[in-house]
Amino acid sequence: MTTINDIAKLANVSRSTVSRHLNKNGYVSQEAQERIDKVIQETSYLPSQSAKSLRTKKTGVIGVILPKISTETASRVVDGINQMLQENDYQMLLTQTSLDKDKEIAFIKLLQSRNVDGVILLGTNTDEALVNEIQKADVPVVVLGQNMPSTTSISYPDYNATVEMITYMLENGYRDISFIGVPEDDPAVGILRKKAYIDTLKKYNLPILEERMAFGDFSIESGYDAMQTIMMHSSQPNAVFVVTDNMAVGAMQYLKENHYSIPKDIGMATTGVSRLSKYIEPVLTTIDFQNEDAGIAITRLLMEKLNGYNKTKKLTHTYRRLSGNSL
Amino acid sequence: MTTINDIAKLANVSRSTVSRHLNKNGYVSQEAQERIDKVIQETSYLPSQSAKSLRTKKTGVIGVILPKISTETASRVVDGINQMLQENDYQMLLTQTSLDKDKEIAFIKLLQSRNVDGVILLGTNTDEALVNEIQKADVPVVVLGQNMPSTTSISYPDYNATVEMITYMLENGYRDISFIGVPEDDPAVGILRKKAYIDTLKKYNLPILEERMAFGDFSIESGYDAMQTIMMHSSQPNAVFVVTDNMAVGAMQYLKENHYSIPKDIGMATTGVSRLSKYIEPVLTTIDFQNEDAGIAITRLLMEKLNGYNKTKKLTHTYRRLSGNSL
DNA sequence: TAAAAAGGTGGAATCGATTCCACAAAAGCT
DNA sequence: AGCTTTTGTGGAATCGATTCCACCTTTTTA
Numbered sequence: 001m002t003t004i005n006d007i008a009k010l011a012n013v014s015r016s017t018v019s020r021h022l023n024k025n026g027y028v029s030q031e032a033q034e035r036i037d038k039v040i041q042e043t044s045y046l047p048s049q050s051a052k053s054l055r056t057k058k059t060g061v062i063g064v065i066l067p068k069i070s071t072e073t074a075s076r077v078v079d080g081i082n083q084m085l086q087e088n089d090y091q092m093l094l095t096q097t098s099l100d101k102d103k104e105i106a107f108i109k110l111l112q113s114r115n116v117d118g119v120i121l122l123g124t125n126t127d128e129a130l131v132n133e134i135q136k137a138d139v140p141v142v143v144l145g146q147n148m149p150s151t152t153s154i155s156y157p158d159y160n161a162t163v164e165m166i167t168y169m170l171e172n173g174y175r176d177i178s179f180i181g182v183p184e185d186d187p188a189v190g191i192l193r194k195k196a197y198i199d200t201l202k203k204y205n206l207p208i209l210e211e212r213m214a215f216g217d218f219s220i221e222s223g224y225d226a227m228q229t230i231m232m233h234s235s236q237p238n239a240v241f242v243v244t245d246n247m248a249v250g251a252m253q254y255l256k257e258n259h260y261s262i263p264k265d266i267g268m269a270t271t272g273v274s275r276l277s278k279y280i281e282p283v284l285t286t287i288d289f290q291n292e293d294a295g296i297a298i299t300r301l302l303m304e305k306l307n308g309y310n311k312t313k314k315l316t317h318t319y320r321r322l323s324g325n326s327l
Numbered sequence: 328m329t330t331i332n333d334i335a336k337l338a339n340v341s342r343s344t345v346s347r348h349l350n351k352n353g354y355v356s357q358e359a360q361e362r363i364d365k366v367i368q369e370t371s372y373l374p375s376q377s378a379k380s381l382r383t384k385k386t387g388v389i390g391v392i393l394p395k396i397s398t399e400t401a402s403r404v405v406d407g408i409n410q411m412l413q414e415n416d417y418q419m420l421l422t423q424t425s426l427d428k429d430k431e432i433a434f435i436k437l438l439q440s441r442n443v444d445g446v447i448l449l450g451t452n453t454d455e456a457l458v459n460e461i462q463k464a465d466v467p468v469v470v471l472g473q474n475m476p477s478t479t480s481i482s483y484p485d486y487n488a489t490v491e492m493i494t495y496m497l498e499n500g501y502r503d504i505s506f507i508g509v510p511e512d513d514p515a516v517g518i519l520r521k522k523a524y525i526d527t528l529k530k531y532n533l534p535i536l537e538e539r540m541a542f543g544d545f546s547i548e549s550g551y552d553a554m555q556t557i558m559m560h561s562s563q564p565n566a567v568f569v570v571t572d573n574m575a576v577g578a579m580q581y582l583k584e585n586h587y588s589i590p591k592d593i594g595m596a597t598t599g600v601s602r603l604s605k606y607i608e609p610v611l612t613t614i615d616f617q618n619e620d621a622g623i624a625i626t627r628l629l630m631e632k633l634n635g636y637n638k639t640k641k642l643t644h645t646y647r648r649l650s651g652n653s654l
Numbered sequence: 655t656a657a658a659a660a661g662g663t664g665g666a667a668t669c670g671a672t673t674c675c676a677c678a679a680a681a682g683c684t
Numbered sequence: 685a686g687c688t689t690t691t692g693t694g695g696a697a698t699c700g701a702t703t704c705c706a707c708c709t710t711t712t713t714a
Binding site: 001044046047048049050051053054059061068069070071072074075076078079082086091092093094095096109110112113114115138249250252253256274275276277278279280281282292 | 401406439
C-alpha cells in the first residue's frame, strides 16, 4: 500500500507539504501541487482513514442502531438516512439489535470505540439505563421514534395519528373496534397508541373491553396470535386496528386462514403503510409516517449537532392517512 | 477519553502489559491482570479502534455495497449478512449505489481507504471496469447475485428457476405468456432470465413475440410502464412473468387501475417473493431465492477468505417455488 | 531601501494502540 | 549448585497521517 511518505518521496517534497495540499490548508506552490497530483494519480493513492482519524478524532462514520433492518419501516428510514449522509460525505455503520435492549446499550459503547462521529438510534424504549448511556456518550446521539429524555429526538405523532384513525373508523360506522398493540416498554407504540385508542372510544362513550385488546412483540407471528386471541372470544369485533404493519400481516394471515373476509367480515387499519399493500386486495387503510423523510430529518439534526449546534431539539414528524378499501 | 496509557499508569504497569492482557497474548501475572481489569472497569475504557487498526491493518469492518436498501430482497440479504457478521464480531459499513454503476467502483475504492477487511457486493453487472477494480483490490471482495469473472461469488439459479416457473405456467394451461425483464447490462437478471423464458417457449413450440416482452429498470414505475406497453398492444397475453418483485408491484398497479383482475383476466408470476404478498389477495406465485440464507452464505465465503482460504469459489444458491392463486 | 507581510517548505511531535526485544526473576532439571 | 526453561515486565520502534513551528524566500508597503 502506498502511503503519504511514498507520495512525498516521489514528488520530491516533504510529507507535510503533501498533507497541506490534500487538506487544502496552508501554502503549497503551483508546481508542487502538480507534482503531487501527478504522483497520486499514478499510484492511485488513498490516505489511510485509520491514521487520519487517529490524529483528527474524526472518522466520517455515523453509527446507526436499529431493531431489525428487514422491515419496510426500518429499511425506508435507513434509505433516508443514507441519502442525507451521502450528501454530507459520511458513511454509515449499521447495527441491528434484534429487539434486544441490552444490545442498544452495548452498541452505543461499541460504536464509540469505533470512533464514530455520531449515532442515530431508532428507539424502542426510553429505559433509564439507555438514557444514561446516551448522556455519557462523548459523541452526539439522536433518536428517532421515541421522545427520549434530554436527547435530541424526533417522535412520530403516535397519539394524534391514532386518534385520527380510530375516529375515522368510528365515523365509518364501526362501533366494535379491537386493538392489537405492543407492551408498554415502548412508550411511543406501546403506551401512546393504546391511550389514543382508549381515549377515542371513551370520547364516543363506547366501552373499553379487555377482550378487545391483545398484544404482540412486533413479529408477524405475534400479530397472528393476537388476532386469534381476539377472535376466539365468544363475541367478536367488527374491526381491528393494528399498531404495526408487520403484526398486521400476521393478523391478516389469521383472518385469511379462517376465512374471514376483509372488510366484509372485519375492517382493518394499521400503522406503517406497506408499500406493496397499496397494490393488492384489500388495500390497507394505514397511517403513513413517511419514513424516508423521517430518516432525512433525524440525520439533518445530527448534522447540525456535528456542526456545533448543541441545544436539545424535540420534533414531531408528520404523517398522512392513506385510505384503502380494508374498511 | 481514557487511553491505554491512562490504564497503564493507574494499574501500575507498562502499556505493553495492558496490551498483552487485552489481547491475551504473552505473559501477564494474575495480580497484574486483576489490577488492570479493575481499572478498566472503573474507567469504562474502550481501546481506540483507529489506533489499533493503524497498527494491525485490521478494522473488523466489512463493507457492503448494494443498489438500494429499501427493497425486500436487499433488506433480507442484509439481514442475513448482518447475522453472520455479528457472530464473527464484525461490523458492517453500508453503502448504496442507487443503481449507479460508477458508484460501485467508487465505493470499492472508498471502502478500502476506510480499511475495511473485506467487501460484499450485491452485483448488478459484470462490466470489465468493475471486474478490474475487484482484481486490483487488496482486500477480498465477494459478490452475490452475479457470476463475477475470477471472483468468489454466489449466483442465484436465474436460468433454472425461471425455466421451472415458465414451465409451471405452461402446465397450468397458459399459452400466451408475456415477459417483463430488465436490460442486458445485468447478466443474471437481464440475460439469463430472458433466455430461460425464450428457451422454454421454444421448447413448447410457442412463438417468441416482440410485443410480449417489455423491459424496466427495477423500479415500480418501470414495471407499471412495461405492463402498460404490453397491454396496449392490439392482442393481449393471458399471463405475465415479471423478473423482479418491485416491478411486479408496478405491473399489478397498472392492472388494478385498468380493472384487469388477477388471475381471472391475466395470470401473474414473479421472482423474489414479497413476504407480505403471501397474506393478501392475490397471493403471488413466486420464486423465492431465500435471500437471508444467501446473505449468510456469501458472508461465510468471505469469512473463509479472511481466514486464509484463497481459492475462488463459485456457488449457485437454492430456491423454492411458492404457489399462490395469482395463476 | 529597509521593514513587514505573504508564500512556501521541511522537521519533529503527536494521536493510541501493537509487538519485538532485552532483561530479570522464578521454576524445573540434572 | 549450576543450567535451562518458563514466566513476567518495560522500553522503544512502528503504523500513516496532521499540525505546530522555525526558517527561508519573495513580494508588498511605507
